[in-house]
Amino acid sequence: MTRARRRFLIIWAIVLLTVLGWALVTALRPALQRTIVITTGADNGIYRGFAERYAPILKRAGIKLDIRSSSGSVQNYQRLTNPDSEYEVGFIQSGTISPKETDNLQTIAAVSYEPIWVFYRGDTVINRLAQFRGKKIGIGVPGSGLLNVSLVLLGYSGVTRDNSTLLELDALNAYQRLESGELDAAFFIGRPDAAIQTKLLNSDLKLMSFAQAEALVQKFPSLSKIIYPRASTSIVNDLPRTDVTLLAATALLVSRDTLHPALVYLLLDAAKTVHGGEDYFTPLGTFPNLRTEEFPVSDESTRYFKSGRPFLQRYLPFWLASLIERRFLILLPFMALLIGLLQALPRMVEARIKKRLVVWYREIKSLEDETWKNTQPTRAQIAKWRDEIENIDAHASQIRIPHRYFQDVYALKQAIGVVRDRIAQVATKVKE
Numbered sequence: 001m002t003r004a005r006r007r008f009l010i011i012w013a014i015v016l017l018t019v020l021g022w023a024l025v026t027a028l029r030p031a032l033q034r035t036i037v038i039t040t041g042a043d044n045g046i047y048r049g050f051a052e053r054y055a056p057i058l059k060r061a062g063i064k065l066d067i068r069s070s071s072g073s074v075q076n077y078q079r080l081t082n083p084d085s086e087y088e089v090g091f092i093q094s095g096t097i098s099p100k101e102t103d104n105l106q107t108i109a110a111v112s113y114e115p116i117w118v119f120y121r122g123d124t125v126i127n128r129l130a131q132f133r134g135k136k137i138g139i140g141v142p143g144s145g146l147l148n149v150s151l152v153l154l155g156y157s158g159v160t161r162d163n164s165t166l167l168e169l170d171a172l173n174a175y176q177r178l179e180s181g182e183l184d185a186a187f188f189i190g191r192p193d194a195a196i197q198t199k200l201l202n203s204d205l206k207l208m209s210f211a212q213a214e215a216l217v218q219k220f221p222s223l224s225k226i227i228y229p230r231a232s233t234s235i236v237n238d239l240p241r242t243d244v245t246l247l248a249a250t251a252l253l254v255s256r257d258t259l260h261p262a263l264v265y266l267l268l269d270a271a272k273t274v275h276g277g278e279d280y281f282t283p284l285g286t287f288p289n290l291r292t293e294e295f296p297v298s299d300e301s302t303r304y305f306k307s308g309r310p311f312l313q314r315y316l317p318f319w320l321a322s323l324i325e326r327r328f329l330i331l332l333p334f335m336a337l338l339i340g341l342l343q344a345l346p347r348m349v350e351a352r353i354k355k356r357l358v359v360w361y362r363e364i365k366s367l368e369d370e371t372w373k374n375t376q377p378t379r380a381q382i383a384k385w386r387d388e389i390e391n392i393d394a395h396a397s398q399i400r401i402p403h404r405y406f407q408d409v410y411a412l413k414q415a416i417g418v419v420r421d422r423i424a425q426v427a428t429k430v431k432e
Contacts, residue, residue, distance in 0.1 A: 036263060037066045039076045039090035041144075042170070046114060046190045047072075047091040047251070050274060057270040063263070072144030073097070080105055080256060088259055089267065092294070093145030093189075094250040095152075095222025099295055106257045106298040108267055109288035111275045113226055113248040115192070116149065118208040119178060119200050120185035127211035129157035136165040138174035138186030149223070149249060150187040156219055171196045178205055189249070192232065192280055201233040201240075209244045216247060222294070223247045226281045248281070252292055264300040265309050356399065357408055361415065363392055368419045371426055385423045392416055 036058070041047030048069060055065040068087070070076050076090035077097045081104070093114060099105070120126055132154070139154070140146030147168060154160070169177065174186035175196060185208075190197050201207070210216065213225040226248045233239040253271055255264065268288070275287040290297050290305055367388055374381065393416045399409060 035064045039079045039087045053274045054270040075143040089255045092252045092254045096145035096148045107295045108253040110292045111288045112251045116247045117188040119205040135184035138169040146189045213245045261300045268304045382427045
């Protein structure tokens with residue numbers, strides 16, 4: 001084996017061992033994190049309820065959902081945008097924050113309407129927020145999306161802290177103060193079957209129907225107009241006694257854009273299971289969806305709603321599919337490089353061998369040209385030519401190359417023989 005060939009084999013052995021060692025180390029690492037930290041909302045709130053329904057679905061795939069309470073949408077946004085926090089997923093209410101390009105957040109899906117309820121006391125029918133001017137109104141707690149939305153809606157109607165008493169209260173406190181007469185009205189948010197909504201809807205308090213819903217939605221596009229149908233609370237008692245027009249924000253399931261794609265697919269499956277049914281306000285299959293422009297939509301969500309889960313995740317256990325996909329995506333560029341190098345190696349070796357032969361072909365050609373140009377060579381010149389051709393022949397005999405290139409060596413020797421014959425022919429003429 002030649003020195004050059006040994007050098008090539010050593011280089012390739014190092015490359016292969018490096019790639020295989022790296023692949024082994026990568027394979028031994030955990031394929032995927034097993035816990036997702038999610039920021040929700042109040043302990044008895046709508047977001048907390050969503051997360052608690054997601055948890056057993058994710059658990060079946062071996063993923064623990066670590067549920068953390070918060071004051072609401074605004075705090076969730078702050079947690080997710082803090083690069084030093086441990087939060088990866090959370091719920092954000094549409095229209096409550098002003099996203100920035102540097103947030104590094106993505107929408108996994110819009111998952112549910114969040115109805116905004118305004119309950120009030122008194123005999124006068126109220127269907128415009130402007131009628132609350134000068135009243136005592138509960139507007140939600142700091143850090144909640146409800147606080148932001150209620151302030152915006154009241155502001156459109158000319159109701160401000162300068163002309164009315166706006167109190168920052170949680171839902172239970174606001175309900176109790178309404179019942180005791182300490183408040184004239186209060187904003188609430190949540191599903192009709194939530195505990196606080198059930199109390200409110202079955203109380204003697206009046207529920208406001210938004211007569212100006214269309215105009216308010218035009219001014220506040222993050223909200224939607226929805227209808228709470230007559231008798232939805234109680235068919236027996238015919239509550240409410242008319243259809244009620246409400247405004248609704250949209251609950252968005254949001255994550256950092258670094259969340260592993262496999263976890264995004266699992267969360268989408270959970271969201272589809274929890275939110276895919278029909279409810280008071282939407283027909284079957286309305287949610288989850290991607291009808292939102294608050295944050296960029298994740299690539300995985302776009303693919304999910306177009307063609308479902310990736311092929312491997314449909315037919316293999318989650319951990320195995322994730323392992324294969326992750327390893328394949330990591331190893332693919334290295335495999336492509338390795339295949340390319342393996343294909344190039346024979347050509348590189350062949351080129352190197354051909355180059356060694358070409359050197360002697362050039363020497364032979366140069367010597368032959370000299371014998372043709374010199375028409376009257378001396379005996380000393382002929383002797384010099386003979387020494388040169390024998391020297392070339394000796395070196396050609398010492399070339400060590402693989403068997404499959406022997407034909408090239410013998411072709412070289414044939415060329416040497418042709419030039420040797422030419423020199424002999426010239427020598428004969430000189431003797432004559």
